[in-house]
Amino acid sequence: MTRLARTAARLADGSSRAARRLGARATTWVARGRRHDLTGWRALLGCGLRLGVLLLGVYLLWRLVRAVPNLMWLVSAAWTAAAWRAGKPPADVSEEALAEASSAPTGEAIRGLLLTLMGEGSGVHLRTVLDYLQEHGQWEGRTVTDLRAHLTRLQIPVDRGVKVAGVPTWGVRRRDLQAPSPVAAREASTAPSTAA
Known part of the structure; x- marks a missing residue:
């Protein structure tokens, strides 16, 4: 495998891992909004509120990138850095x-x-x-x-x-x-x- 192929494989693997982690963290954060002292739909109000906050954040980021397209360079660089870190191979095993x-x-x-x-x-x-x-x-x-x-x-x-x-x-x-x-x-x- 060439150096370029290894780099691409690490970025691809890291990107999927970072996406899974981000999704899992968002899901966990939304699920923590559930009230255990209530029952029925009232118990889920916190989850709905947290989900709304997430969706609002995604919408605002989308609007910001649409208004300032050059911001996409920063978002891409941040994602690439996160993917590179997440794609780091595990500790060397003999x-x-x-x-x-x-x-x-x-x-x-x-x-x-x-x-x-x-x-x-x-x-x-x-x-x-x-x-x-x-x-x-x-x-x-x-x-x-x-x-x-x-x-x-x-x-x-x-x-x-x-x-x-x-x-x-x-x-x-x-x-x-x-x-x-x-x-x-x-x-x-x-x-x-x-x-x-």
Whole structure:
């Protein structure tokens, strides 16, 4: 892959990630307007108000860009910078860890790979794991659903509400990985005792 193609791929991937994050944050912000002390349509008034504020903001931005077309250069530059940051590849994972995770029948190697991809974070999205594997020639043509099923078979806990950078989706949490795996616990319990 050429340098220009890598740059374009990073911008395209980052742009879609930034759009998903922006949409998820807007949705979360609107949903927080729901009143839990009320019922019926009154409980949703806050959501409607917040949605109205968002729509008004989009309309005003559109009117501003129509009035001052050169402002579009600033909007485009800001979006490109956000896409570039969002498209940053995950932390470098050693080729040994990747090879071990893809070939090992146990879930322990995969756990190591997931922890490495998390870095200092509290979790990792399955989309990030799948993107990383596919960048390194693994799991071509597979989906997040396939990865989720594979991790479930390996008894690695997967959750729908894992938040990374404020966006909740399918992922794995660090605290779930640091607990001993059911497979390791079962192997330890069936191992012969060395005590005499």
